[in-house]
Amino acid sequence: MHLVCVGVSHKTATLELREQLALDDEQAARFGRSLLDEASINEAVALSTCNRTELYLYADDTLAAEQVALQQLAEYAAVDPAELRVATYSFSGDAAIGHLFRVAASLDSMVIGEDQILGQLKNSYQLACGSGCTSTVFNKLFRHALEVGKRVRSQTSIGARPVSVSSAAVELARQVLGKLERHTVLVLGAGETSELTVRHLVSAGIGRILVASRTFETAAELAASCGGQAMPFEQLDELLVEADIVISSTGASDYVVDRKQMQAAMRRRKGRAAFLIDIAVPRDLDPQINRLDNVFLYDIDGLREVVEQNRAERQREAAHAERIVDHELGRMNEWLAGLEVVPTIAQLRSTVDGIRESELERLGGRLEDLTPEQRNQVEALTTGIVNKILHLPTVRMKEIAAERDAYVYVDVLRHLFGLNGAAGEGESCELSDLKDDRHGDE
Amino acid sequence: MERLEVIFVWVAFLAYASAFVFFLYYLLNKRELLNRIGLAAAVVGFALQTAAIALRDSRLHHAPVVGAYESLLTISWAMMVVYLLLEWRTHIKALGLYVLPLVLVFLGIAWANYEATSAVMPALESDIVVIHVIVIFTAIAAFIVAGGSAAIYLIEARKLKHRKAGGVLGRLPSLESLDRLTGHAIMFGLPFLSMGIVAGIIRAQKFRVESWYTDALVLLAIGAWLVYAAFVYLRYARGWHGRRPAWLAIAGLVFLFVIRFVAVPYLSNFHTWGS
Numbered sequence: 001m002h003l004v005c006v007g008v009s010h011k012t013a014t015l016e017l018r019e020q021l022a023l024d025d026e027q028a029a030r031f032g033r034s035l036l037d038e039a040s041i042n043e044a045v046a047l048s049t050c051n052r053t054e055l056y057l058y059a060d061d062t063l064a065a066e067q068v069a070l071q072q073l074a075e076y077a078a079v080d081p082a083e084l085r086v087a088t089y090s091f092s093g094d095a096a097i098g099h100l101f102r103v104a105a106s107l108d109s110m111v112i113g114e115d116q117i118l119g120q121l122k123n124s125y126q127l128a129c130g131s132g133c134t135s136t137v138f139n140k141l142f143r144h145a146l147e148v149g150k151r152v153r154s155q156t157s158i159g160a161r162p163v164s165v166s167s168a169a170v171e172l173a174r175q176v177l178g179k180l181e182r183h184t185v186l187v188l189g190a191g192e193t194s195e196l197t198v199r200h201l202v203s204a205g206i207g208r209i210l211v212a213s214r215t216f217e218t219a220a221e222l223a224a225s226c227g228g229q230a231m232p233f234e235q236l237d238e239l240l241v242e243a244d245i246v247i248s249s250t251g252a253s254d255y256v257v258d259r260k261q262m263q264a265a266m267r268r269r270k271g272r273a274a275f276l277i278d279i280a281v282p283r284d285l286d287p288q289i290n291r292l293d294n295v296f297l298y299d300i301d302g303l304r305e306v307v308e309q310n311r312a313e314r315q316r317e318a319a320h321a322e323r324i325v326d327h328e329l330g331r332m333n334e335w336l337a338g339l340e341v342v343p344t345i346a347q348l349r350s351t352v353d354g355i356r357e358s359e360l361e362r363l364g365g366r367l368e369d370l371t372p373e374q375r376n377q378v379e380a381l382t383t384g385i386v387n388k389i390l391h392l393p394t395v396r397m398k399e400i401a402a403e404r405d406a407y408v409y410v411d412v413l414r415h416l417f418g419l420n421g422a423a424g425e426g427e428s429c430e431l432s433d434l435k436d437d438r439h440g441d442e
Numbered sequence: 443m444e445r446l447e448v449i450f451v452w453v454a455f456l457a458y459a460s461a462f463v464f465f466l467y468y469l470l471n472k473r474e475l476l477n478r479i480g481l482a483a484a485v486v487g488f489a490l491q492t493a494a495i496a497l498r499d500s501r502l503h504h505a506p507v508v509g510a511y512e513s514l515l516t517i518s519w520a521m522m523v524v525y526l527l528l529e530w531r532t533h534i535k536a537l538g539l540y541v542l543p544l545v546l547v548f549l550g551i552a553w554a555n556y557e558a559t560s561a562v563m564p565a566l567e568s569d570i571v572v573i574h575v576i577v578i579f580t581a582i583a584a585f586i587v588a589g590g591s592a593a594i595y596l597i598e599a600r601k602l603k604h605r606k607a608g609g610v611l612g613r614l615p616s617l618e619s620l621d622r623l624t625g626h627a628i629m630f631g632l633p634f635l636s637m638g639i640v641a642g643i644i645r646a647q648k649f650r651v652e653s654w655y656t657d658a659l660v661l662l663a664i665g666a667w668l669v670y671a672a673f674v675y676l677r678y679a680r681g682w683h684g685r686r687p688a689w690l691a692i693a694g695l696v697f698l699f700v701i702r703f704v705a706v707p708y709l710s711n712f713h714t715w716g717s
Binding site for chain 1 (some may be wrong): 473497598599602603605606607614615616618619621680681682683685686
């Protein structure tokens with residue numbers, strides 16, 4: 001029995017292909033079940049997000065399982081199998097476990113450190129578990145992977161810094177102004193990035209939103225969509241006094257706010273800090289404004305610079321996360337290798353001993369003629385045979401316990417003697433809640 | 443008893459030092475647990491320092507403000523009081539990083555000047571002297587915290603201006619809260635400094651200290667008072683925010699350090715204890 005992972009991700013496949021291969025919850029569950037119908041596949045989990053579609057399989061023959069899975073996936077998504085094959089990667093054994101852990105740790109994500117993958121992975125596992133597609137090995141493996149993801153989140157600051165322009169802008173605003181509940185944002189002009197930033201500000205609890213644009217209709221439209229107030233553009237000087245955050249993205253060819261204007265506003269603001277974001281190209285806000293005390297001006301380059309720094313920070317933290325993944329991989333292997341062997345041997349013994357006892361019972365009537373001494377001899381003889389038969393397998397299994405592939409033998413033994421997997425964790429698919437306290441970057 | 447006091451001071455020193463290391467480590471990798479451990483260590487150190495001061499007090503029967511050792515021990519204790527109160531009320535975490543090294547330096551200097559006993563000049567055995575010293579120590583502790591938050595403000599504002607926000611985001615308190623903290627700490631400290639100066643003047647008058655008003659220390663203290671009074675006026679009456687009040691808070695702190703480490707040992711004609 002071997003672990004194998006096949007799939008496509010943003011690293012290997014185009015968005016178009018990923019879209020075709022995306023499975024919703026119901027499809028993922030159904031697809032997992034259909035894979036289990038294949039004789040060679042014992043456990044299956046399908047993980048599908050917008051950046052990846054991966055199948056985790058526990059199978060006798062990894063190559064065959066991989067073939068079948070890809071074949072079915074191509075059929076399911078109605079894509080050309082050859083095209084799929086080109087974009088596919090596959091890992092088996094250790095590499096598959098390592099890959100799953102790295103995915104859970106968001107190290108394989110498009111945005112390293114993003115926090116959605118953990119929830120998606122949990123969801124995929126629960127679906128598979130709920131539809132009976134997982135058993136001893138995958139129950140352990142996926143629970144462990146979720147733990148790895150949580151550990152990486154809590155023990156590194158891999159997801160601490162925002163890496164998109166709009167969320168970085170919000171973090172900077174927070175760094176300057178503190179809590180945003182009592183602050184006012186002024187949006188000048190409309191644009192995709194400024195709208196996105198406003199949406200982030202809303203979820204960060206911004207107190208008031210003012211919108212002004214050269215054409216009042218545009219302002220009214222944006223104001224309506226984000227719960228703000230449309231203001232006449234002519235009142236700009238007043239608005240600058242009221243606003244603690246200004247997001248500017250007008251199409252003007254000249255500065256919309258120059259240094260003198262801002263200086264006057266700051267005087268009337270009694271020096272209260274102001275955070276200005278200039279998303280427009282050419283710029284709307286005079287760069288000289290940044291020289292004023294307690295005014296912090298970021299243009300699009302400035303925001304990108306911060307995002308780059310944060311990205312570099314995530315890279316540094318990723319190295320730390322990789323070490324955690326390595327360590328956990330070792331622990332998982334230990335479990336696969338050792339923890340299974342002992343209970344399996346015990347189970348094997350009790351099963352075979354059970355057979356012996358039930359056979360003796362079946363003969364019960366015919367043994368009654370025997371003297372107690374003879375009966376003891378029969379007892380000793382049968383026990384002896386059982387022990388002799390089990391001796392070598394027991395010794396061999398104990399030897400193998402230290403080896404990496406021990407779980408393969410365990411599985412074979414279980415299969416041959418019909419032992420059911422009682423050694424795993426609880427069969428419930430419920431998992432303790434993952435904390436969803438981080439803000440997303442996407 | 444004396445041995446116990448010494449042990450307590452030493453262990454308190456170690457506890458503060460380890461708290462500082464934890465805070466530093468927390469700044470680097472942001473694990474909440476480190477912050478909690480650091481805080482716990484700081485609280486343990488504070489409890490031990492309190493016990494040491496109480497032991498000394500009960501042994502020598504005077505308020506622990508006589509001589510360099512006692513005064514620094516008490517100032518650093520007062521700083522810890524102010525720091526722990528602020529930490530408890532505001533959760534501004536970076537403060538420990540700034541207060542603890544100062545506490546460590548003060549404790550270290552105190553230790554270098556350790557005296558097993560200290561005797562008070564008869565002239566100084568009066569309630570008004572005790573009040574004078576205690577309220578001034580409280581003021582100093584508050585001003586040190588204010589100076590620290592002002593310094594953090596200036597560094598952070600500079601980084602944000604120069605787009606070096608990466609090292610700051612989410613690690614240091616927001617500029618807004620630092621600005622507020624500086625203001626609050628000075629508003630808290632100024633009445634104590636005023637009371638302390640008034641108590642000093644009353645005592646000087648009562649004991650007919652000659653030409654106390656030309657003493658370097660007194661003049662410097664009045665200079666410091668003017669700086670802080672200016673801060674309060676500009677900040678709360680004129681609505682100053684940002685770098686200028688922060689620089690004022692630091693200027694005031696410079697005055698205080700000159701007073702403690704230059705004027706008291708070298709320039710002042712009185713404010714000497716015992717011999």
